[in-house]
Amino acid sequence: MSEENTESAQYDYDYDYLFKLVLIGDSGVGKSNLLTRYSGNEFQVNSKSTIGVEFATKIVKIDGKVIKAQIWDTAGQERYRAITKAYYRGALGALIVYDITKTKSYENCNDWLNILNSNLDNDIVIGMIGNKKDLQHQRAVPVEEAQEFARNNQLLFTETSALSNENVERAFDELINAIYQNLKQQTGMDSLNNFANTNNTNTEYSSTNTVSLANSKKKEKSSSSSGDCC
Amino acid sequence: MDITRLTLKKTMSSSGSSTSSINQKSHHNISKEQPHRTFSLMTQNHQQHLSSATTSTNTNSVITTSTTTIMNSSGKQKKNKPAKFGKSSYLDDNDDWIANVGEYTIENEDKFFISPSVSKAESEFLSNKQSFELETDARQGDNGNEIRDQDNSDEDSALTLKQKTENRILAQYETILYGSKNIKLNELRDISWQGIPLQYKSVAWKLLLGYLPPNVKRHELILKQKRQSYKNGIEQSIKMNKRSDNTIENMEIMQLNENNKQTWHQIDIDLKRTHPDIPLYQFSSVKRSLQRILYYWAIRRPTTGYVQGINDICTTFYQVFLLDYYKKGHKDKKLDWDDIEKTDPEEYMSQEDFNSLESDAFWCFDRFLESIMDNYVHGQPGILRQVSKLEQLCKRIDPALHAHFVNEQVEFFQFAFRWMNCLLMREIPMRGVLRMWDTYLAESSSDITSNDGEELDFVINNEGDSDKPLSPSMALRNNSILRSDYTSKNNQSSIITSKKSSNTKLNDFHVYVCWAFLEKWATTLENMDFTGIIMFLQSCPTTSWKNLNIEILLSEAYLWQCHFKDS
Numbered sequence: 001m002s003e004e005n006t007e008s009a010q011y012d013y014d015y016d017y018l019f020k021l022v023l024i025g026d027s028g029v030g031k032s033n034l035l036t037r038y039s040g041n042e043f044q045v046n047s048k049s050t051i052g053v054e055f056a057t058k059i060v061k062i063d064g065k066v067i068k069a070q071i072w073d074t075a076g077q078e079r080y081r082a083i084t085k086a087y088y089r090g091a092l093g094a095l096i097v098y099d100i101t102k103t104k105s106y107e108n109c110n111d112w113l114n115i116l117n118s119n120l121d122n123d124i125v126i127g128m129i130g131n132k133k134d135l136q137h138q139r140a141v142p143v144e145e146a147q148e149f150a151r152n153n154q155l156l157f158t159e160t161s162a163l164s165n166e167n168v169e170r171a172f173d174e175l176i177n178a179i180y181q182n183l184k185q186q187t188g189m190d191s192l193n194n195f196a197n198t199n200n201t202n203t204e205y206s207s208t209n210t211v212s213l214a215n216s217k218k219k220e221k222s223s224s225s226s227g228d229c230c
Numbered sequence: 231m232d233i234t235r236l237t238l239k240k241t242m243s244s245s246g247s248s249t250s251s252i253n254q255k256s257h258h259n260i261s262k263e264q265p266h267r268t269f270s271l272m273t274q275n276h277q278q279h280l281s282s283a284t285t286s287t288n289t290n291s292v293i294t295t296s297t298t299t300i301m302n303s304s305g306k307q308k309k310n311k312p313a314k315f316g317k318s319s320y321l322d323d324n325d326d327w328i329a330n331v332g333e334y335t336i337e338n339e340d341k342f343f344i345s346p347s348v349s350k351a352e353s354e355f356l357s358n359k360q361s362f363e364l365e366t367d368a369r370q371g372d373n374g375n376e377i378r379d380q381d382n383s384d385e386d387s388a389l390t391l392k393q394k395t396e397n398r399i400l401a402q403y404e405t406i407l408y409g410s411k412n413i414k415l416n417e418l419r420d421i422s423w424q425g426i427p428l429q430y431k432s433v434a435w436k437l438l439l440g441y442l443p444p445n446v447k448r449h450e451l452i453l454k455q456k457r458q459s460y461k462n463g464i465e466q467s468i469k470m471n472k473r474s475d476n477t478i479e480n481m482e483i484m485q486l487n488e489n490n491k492q493t494w495h496q497i498d499i500d501l502k503r504t505h506p507d508i509p510l511y512q513f514s515s516v517k518r519s520l521q522r523i524l525y526y527w528a529i530r531r532p533t534t535g536y537v538q539g540i541n542d543i544c545t546t547f548y549q550v551f552l553l554d555y556y557k558k559g560h561k562d563k564k565l566d567w568d569d570i571e572k573t574d575p576e577e578y579m580s581q582e583d584f585n586s587l588e589s590d591a592f593w594c595f596d597r598f599l600e601s602i603m604d605n606y607v608h609g610q611p612g613i614l615r616q617v618s619k620l621e622q623l624c625k626r627i628d629p630a631l632h633a634h635f636v637n638e639q640v641e642f643f644q645f646a647f648r649w650m651n652c653l654l655m656r657e658i659p660m661r662g663v664l665r666m667w668d669t670y671l672a673e674s675s676s677d678i679t680s681n682d683g684e685e686l687d688f689v690i691n692n693e694g695d696s697d698k699p700l701s702p703s704m705a706l707r708n709n710s711i712l713r714s715d716y717t718s719k720n721n722q723s724s725i726i727t728s729k730k731s732s733n734t735k736l737n738d739f740h741v742y743v744c745w746a747f748l749e750k751w752a753t754t755l756e757n758m759d760f761t762g763i764i765m766f767l768q769s770c771p772t773t774s775w776k777n778l779n780i781e782i783l784l785s786e787a788y789l790w791q792c793h794f795k796d797s
Contacts, residue, residue: 046507048506049539052648082610
């Protein structure tokens with residue numbers, strides 16, 4: 001991911017693409033902490049449970065393009081699913097988070113995947129994150145098993161620790177990159193190998209701030225297991 | 231005072247006063263329901279807003295106006311307050327309560343503040359003020375003398391006026407709460423709207439919620455029954471392991487099924503992040519208490535079950551009722567949130583005390599939530615309604631802000647969901663919330679309780695509780711009965727039959743509070759884009775808010791409500 005670069009946004013409209021992402025998964029697995037770590041490089045010891053949805057953004061650069069990731073963090077409790085589902089609309093990517101010390105939260109990833117698929121018309125790029133990697137001594141979900149699950153379902157996969165800041169940026173950036181590459185493929189504007197200057201392709205994209213994969217029938221496959229890191 | 235007269239006068243510092251009054255065309259009789267409630271501060275800006283909104287909506291309603299005259303001496307008194315005066319021990323948690331009385335002196339016909347006829351009990355109280363002070367709080371003695379000395383000199387008349395007002399209010403609480411055998415709930419509601427001093431808070435809340443009946447004689451019996459009932463219920467649902475080290479890990483649920491286990495776990499992980507900034511909620515004694523209350527509540531209310539966010543709501547009752555026990559254990563100390571929030575209740579409470587505290591908090595929490603139940607049932611229709619109402623208000627009152635939101639594709643739902651779900655508890659510091667709820671409970675009290683002397687609402691089967699069900703007349707009076715009967719035969723031990731109207735008053739008022747809250751940031755928000763707006767509203771800058779800010783917010787909300795209620 002050497003082509004990527006992150007920095008904070010100077011101007012709110014100063015970006016080429018806007019990618020909407022959602023963070024889902026069981027309650028208490030660390031979704032909000034992953035987001036505060038990624039967007040502000042902080043770990044909030046005093047974080048409270050998420051009610052409904054919360055929101056943060058992050059600017060990422062790929063191929064010299066500025067991508068603004070708009071990330072919606074959702075409440076994990078089942079009661080809020082009806083509410084949070086509304087936020088899946090328009091999302092280009094999703095991260096399903098589980099807690100490596102809680103088997104149940106891992107098992108529920110399948111449910112989350114189904115919920116995503118049944119609420120989105122289009123295929124989107126999905127990543128799976130096993131969080132709380134710092135709690136190795138309490139590990140309940142073997143890496144291999146989760147990797148296998150991810151591979152079978154064509155998901156990106158990373159184990160992270162929001163607390164010790166391990167792999168957090170990587171997990172998000174990979175998802176964003178996958179969306180970007182996916183987009184390039186579909187639109188046929190650029191090949192995956194061409195990381196060169198894309199000035200000549202700018203016009204078509206910059207006319208709109210929001211990129212949609214509305215016509216996508218294709219699932220992101222090329223990088224399905226590239227995120228394995230454990 | 232049947233027709234409310236409300237003249238808002240803002241006195242600029244000590245010299246000349248600029249008076250402005252809002253005249254509106256409305257005949258809905260505010261005063262009948264809520265006769266003497268508000269001391270309000272209105273800025274020029276608000277008045278413009280209000281008047282333009284009124285004209286633009288062209289309502290034929292609203293004419294009679296006004297009520298209370300307010301003087302704002304711009305906070306100077308607070309600063310000049312002599313150090314020796316310090317905090318009055320019988321007052322609220324911090325200076326603000328005092329400051330309010332000083333800064334917003336009500337100087338007119340409002341009976342509440344300057345009552346022409348002092349009741350017998352009240353005059354007795356006033357004449358025995360010193361002994362009362364000595365009784366209630368040893369520390370008060372010296373301060374009291376100093377205050378009286380000041381009374382006799384003309385040097386600081388504003389200060390003495392402030393003190394007089396405080397005394398008058400305290401005397402009124404004494405009269406209402408302890409002056410007769412049958413407490414007049416209407417009077418309590420009126421006075422509570424303006425904030426309840428700490429030493430009366432616990433009992434006032436219980437009365438406002440109808441947990442304690444107006445008939446004082448019955449208090450002891452009711453409390454005994456309720457506490458026994460709660461104790462039995464807990465014993466049937468939660469088992470303490472032998473090693474009683476009072477941790478949550480040491481408790482187990484009795485009816486093991488997937489659903490209950492899930493609920494228990496959810497509450498557990500939420501309590502670990504409930505008020506992380508307040509030490510009180512880090513004590514395992516408190517966590518254990520809340521765990522039991524919330525779990526027991528969830529299994530008794532299967533149609534809602536546990537919903538994230540109600541843990542916050544539960545803490546208000548717990549913390550306020552804790553006052554009683556703290557007071558008992560610290561007779562030589564003044565009541566102060568600072569100390570209460572830092573002290574492990576286990577240091578001054580017995581197991582029996584914990585049971586009583588939990589029980590009171592549980593029943594009041596239950597009563598309160600029952601009245602806003604459709605905020606928490608599946609799909610949360612109550613919240614959706616309120617969010618939509620908030621948006622409508624914004625559209626009417628501040629079309630520019632609304633247009634900006636639309637333009638930036640900000641949906642009200644995105645930020646206001648939490649405002650409704652947690653009743654702004656995530657937006658406002660806890661102490662402000664505890665002040666705000668005096669008003670909320672006063673506002674909703676007539677929904678929750680019936681008329682004076684009439685008690686209603688729980689029918690608890692299988693636990694020997696004998697409260698009366700909702701009376702037919704009460705049922706008729708309420709247009710919208712939200713009826714929820716839980717009659718699962720498999721769940722005999724936890725059946726509650728409840729029949730009550732949805733608490734429209736609270737939800738309705740809360741929307742206006744939310745509007746007043748949103749309107750505070752309107753200018754800032756209008757210069758922000760989507761990201762800025764959402765990020766800002768996710769963490770509004772209220773950490774330094776004191777009671778004064780809350781009271782201004784509530785007063786503004788009340789005025790908005792008066793103007794837009796029926797239009």
